[in-house]
Amino acid sequence: MDSKVIVNKQTVINNKKAYKPKFRDHFEKKDSAAKIIAIYVILTIALIINIYPILDILKISLRPYSSLFSTDLSIIPKNLTFKNYITILTERAFAKWMINSIIVATISAVAGVTVAVTAAYAYSRYKFKGKKMTLTAFLLTQIFPAPMLLLPTYIMFQKFNLIDSYVGIFITYIATSVPFSVWVLKGYFDTISASMEESAIIDGANTFQIITKIVIPLTLPAIGVTFLNAFMAAWNEYVIARIVLTDDLMKTLPVGLVGLTGSFRTDWGIYSAGAIMTAIPVMIVFMSLSKFLINGLTLGGVKE
Amino acid sequence: MWSKSKTEPYILTSPAILVLIVVVGFPLVYGIYLSFTNMNVYSFRDPKLIGLDNYIKIFADPIFYSTLLRTVIWTVVNVFCHVLGGLCLAMLLNRKFPFKNFYRVMLMVPWAVPQYIAVITWKNMFRGTYGTISILQSQLGVNIEWLINPAYTFIACMITNIWLGIPFMMMVILGGLQSIPGELYEAADIDGASGFQAFRHITLPLLKSTVIPATIIGGIWTFNMVNVIFIFTDNSGQEQTQILVSRVYKDAFNFFAYGRAAAWSVIIFLILAVFSVGFIKMMMKEKEAFE
Numbered sequence: 001m002d003s004k005v006i007v008n009k010q011t012v013i014n015n016k017k018a019y020k021p022k023f024r025d026h027f028e029k030k031d032s033a034a035k036i037i038a039i040y041v042i043l044t045i046a047l048i049i050n051i052y053p054i055l056d057i058l059k060i061s062l063r064p065y066s067s068l069f070s071t072d073l074s075i076i077p078k079n080l081t082f083k084n085y086i087t088i089l090t091e092r093a094f095a096k097w098m099i100n101s102i103i104v105a106t107i108s109a110v111a112g113v114t115v116a117v118t119a120a121y122a123y124s125r126y127k128f129k130g131k132k133m134t135l136t137a138f139l140l141t142q143i144f145p146a147p148m149l150l151l152p153t154y155i156m157f158q159k160f161n162l163i164d165s166y167v168g169i170f171i172t173y174i175a176t177s178v179p180f181s182v183w184v185l186k187g188y189f190d191t192i193s194a195s196m197e198e199s200a201i202i203d204g205a206n207t208f209q210i211i212t213k214i215v216i217p218l219t220l221p222a223i224g225v226t227f228l229n230a231f232m233a234a235w236n237e238y239v240i241a242r243i244v245l246t247d248d249l250m251k252t253l254p255v256g257l258v259g260l261t262g263s264f265r266t267d268w269g270i271y272s273a274g275a276i277m278t279a280i281p282v283m284i285v286f287m288s289l290s291k292f293l294i295n296g297l298t299l300g301g302v303k304e
Numbered sequence: 305m306w307s308k309s310k311t312e313p314y315i316l317t318s319p320a321i322l323v324l325i326v327v328v329g330f331p332l333v334y335g336i337y338l339s340f341t342n343m344n345v346y347s348f349r350d351p352k353l354i355g356l357d358n359y360i361k362i363f364a365d366p367i368f369y370s371t372l373l374r375t376v377i378w379t380v381v382n383v384f385c386h387v388l389g390g391l392c393l394a395m396l397l398n399r400k401f402p403f404k405n406f407y408r409v410m411l412m413v414p415w416a417v418p419q420y421i422a423v424i425t426w427k428n429m430f431r432g433t434y435g436t437i438s439i440l441q442s443q444l445g446v447n448i449e450w451l452i453n454p455a456y457t458f459i460a461c462m463i464t465n466i467w468l469g470i471p472f473m474m475m476v477i478l479g480g481l482q483s484i485p486g487e488l489y490e491a492a493d494i495d496g497a498s499g500f501q502a503f504r505h506i507t508l509p510l511l512k513s514t515v516i517p518a519t520i521i522g523g524i525w526t527f528n529m530v531n532v533i534f535i536f537t538d539n540s541g542q543e544q545t546q547i548l549v550s551r552v553y554k555d556a557f558n559f560f561a562y563g564r565a566a567a568w569s570v571i572i573f574l575i576l577a578v579f580s581v582g583f584i585k586m587m588m589k590e591k592e593a594f595e
Contacts, residue, residue, distance in 0.1 A: 026400065026401065026402050027399075027400055027401050028399050028400050028401075031399070036401065039396050039399065039401065040401075042392075042396060043393070043396055043397075043407050043411075046393060046411060047407060047410050047411060049467070050410065050411055050413045050414055050467070050471075051410060051413050052436075053414075053417075053422060053425040053426060053429065053467075054413060054417065054425075056425055056428070056429060056436055057421070057425050060428075115319045115320045115323060116320060118316045118317070118319065118320070119316060119317045119319070119320035119321075121316060122312070122313040122316035122317045123313075123317070126312065126313035126316075128310070128313040128314065131313070134317065134321060137324070138320075138324070140580075141324060141328045142521075148332075148335060148552070148569035148570070148572060148573050149327070149328060149331040149332065149335065150553075150556075151335060151338070151552070151556045151562060151565050151566055151569060152330075152331035152332075152334040152335040152338060152566070153327070153331045154556070155334075155338070155343075155562065156330075156331065156334065158348075171323065171326060171327055172327055174323050174327075175323045175324055175326070175327030175328060176327075178320050178323060178324065179324070182320060207312060207316070235418070236418040236419060236420070238419070238420045238531065238535070239530060239531065239534065239553075243557060254418065254420050257420070257421070258420055258424065258535065261424055262538055268428065271424075275421045275424070275425070278418060278421065279417050279418055279421050282416065282418065283413065283416040283417060286412075286415070286416040287409050287412055287413075287416050290409070290412055290416075290475070
């Protein structure tokens, strides 16, 4: 109703031929008021469905233990308390899991991107035997089921005593991110002219210097995207970490948090406080960088 | 190119290739070997080769066929809803209106949430008496015990996975829509085409190159999606909630039947291999990507 009234007002202004940007210009030209309202209604419903689960954890995390089993649906609970946040930070190994996750994700992302940069540089700048085959193989690893590799990997880990050690986890996480990173980075390197590198070679630079002094500075945004992708994949990985890490103090956040649930006496308030502290930072980073991630995703696979 | 060194590209690519051989290549071969053995928790140290026994048992077991059927239903329903939901939202977001960016960012939330947290949250919402969905449905007078009746548990898993997957499709399709030149629609408008005709003859054909690869990748992801069912059913779910990959996990990590689990995974691998051949062929057509 409201917007119809406004549209009518606007037509009055239009008749006076005002020059300032018109209200109607913010919409598609042919859309009727009813259509605009319908678009907003549909999108708002979708938005509520999409963000409600997060609000649900937030709500539970702010409830005192006494009202844990309440059928109240309001988002901000009565007797709001931050006690669950204090409990998980002081009485559970949450801080340790957080540090473990930061270490695991950072090391595997740095190592993964380093390996991918050198490989992508070779794929972009050289012609060599086996190039097409190995590039295809990188793609294949993305297509074939990761779960099928898990069981042999687990048995190998047991045989090499890599259970409750980060070594196996590092290697596995590096391998999960490398194919995507190689494809994205190769795509970006291809778009950069080689003229600077050619003159650097005349000046006597070696390949290592060319990569660190010229290629990396020029492609920093793309490298950032692949780093973020690798970091997030390691930060969120649950299944492999769960079977490899059994010691409570070795656990990463996903294993630790899921471990807090699953018993009949689960304290959902404490779990939810941990879930909120884990999810919100990555969500903010992810959503603010989403545009770059999408460009990276479509560059390798879908070319116009 | 300019470099005369023949060994350099091999030195540069070898770390990446080596990591993948260790983490992907070797387990692949080892897994195939395991599938011909009787390895389990008792025969862990000296498993014996038992030929095709594991495979024969799996193919003789009616559970294989019902699980396969369930996996196909799981994949088709999920991907269909992902594409349809993603297409609808992307079409709406491709229009001009205030607060568009706000909606776009907010609609991506399910993609940004760590998957295991999303799954546990949805499970809690389906929980009897205190879960949001249970409260809402009891207000409507409906009484579905989502977590007790396995058929409904499976549906609850599907709802969760649909929720998780729509934003990816939405963003991919939105990217595709934005690459369609606006002049095409103007020309169609001048020729008197209706909105539906423009959608049918301009939008759909031009979206093909974006939607088809995304659908295939999405299909593979969904087929292999272990997180949702594994976490949702606490890895102890009844038979009627399992898909092929979650069965592998159950066999391997609950029953410690490593040989049999390996045989299951080889079968999954073969099914996906057949499916993926088409995908690779399509990628090969994009020749410039390989040069």
